[in-house]
Amino acid sequence: GAGVSQSPSNKVTEKGKDVELRCDPISGHTALYWYRQSLGQGLEFLIYFQGNSAPDKSGLPSDRFSAERTGGSVSTLTIQRTQQEDSAVYLCASSPGLAGVRGYFGPGTRLTVL
Amino acid sequence: AQSVTQPDIHITVSEGASLELRCNYSYGATPYLFWYVQSPGQGLQLLLKYFSGDTLVQGIKGFEAEFKRSQSSFNLRKPSVHWSDAAEYFCAVGSGNTPLVFGKGTRLSVIA
Numbered sequence: 653g654a655g656v657s658q659s660p661s662n663k664v665t666e667k668g669k670d671v672e673l674r675c676d677p678i679s680g681h682t683a684l685y686w687y688r689q690s691l692g693q694g695l696e697f698l699i700y701f702q703g704n705s706a707p708d709k710s711g712l713p714s715d716r717f718s719a720e721r722t723g724g725s726v727s728t729l730t731i732q733r734t735q736q737e738d739s740a741v742y743l744c745a746s747s748p749g750l751a752g753v754r755g756y757f758g759p760g761t762r763l764t765v766l
Numbered sequence: 767a768q769s770v771t772q773p774d775i776h777i778t779v780s781e782g783a784s785l786e787l788r789c790n791y792s793y794g795a796t797p798y799l800f801w802y803v804q805s806p807g808q809g810l811q812l813l814l815k816y817f818s819g820d821t822l823v824q825g826i827k828g829f830e831a832e833f834k835r836s837q838s839s840f841n842l843r844k845p846s847v848h849w850s851d852a853a854e855y856f857c858a859v860g861s862g863n864t865p866l867v868f869g870k871g872t873r874l875s876v877i878a
Binding site for chain 1: 810860
């Protein structure tokens with residue numbers, strides 16, 4: 653596709669369940685970022701993948717959150733034992749890895765934990 | 767610590783009036799600065815960015831922003847607002863390919 657895609661667009665789950673959120677970056681983009689946008693808040697960085705380097709996980713809020721990126725392309729963000737405070741919009745972004753080149757955000761996944 | 771402050775949570779302007787959205791940042795390295803817009807139910811769209819050089823940058827949709835190093839500011843401006851500009855605006859700072867640090871956003875309402 654032409655842009656970053658994310659699935660599902662909406663996810664409703666029960667507290668304590670695990671969820672997986674998917675991000676398909678733009679083909680050829682080596683950098684991939686996950687952010688979280690909570691109601692009334694800005695975007696909070698979660699995790700960053702750059703090529704084959706070890707990911708920067710410094711933004712993950714707890715060990716219930718994890719992410720992987722397979723084959724340098726698709727990424728999956730997993731949240732285990734979801735809590736109500738995990739409810740947010742999860743945004744994925746990719747970039748070609750050139751310094752400062754940004755701007756390619758996906759539409760987001762709205763997660764609601766009941 | 768790296769941070770971005772957008773002092774105005776919500777601004778209302780009349781259609782046709784000028785607009786200025788404020789952004790102040792704190793960043794240790796030479797910053798790259800960005801403004802994004804998010805319309806309801808939409809993803810983030812890049813309006814403009816500053817890396818170096820001319821401190822007045824032009825973006826899409828008639829927006830511009832001015833980098834003022836002495837004030838650590840990167841305010842967004844538009845001379846004449848259109849109703850379609852109603853949205854949430856986010857200022858962000860980063861460097862290289864590092865993850866961006868975002869402000870909490872300013873919601874813009876446009877009235878007739």
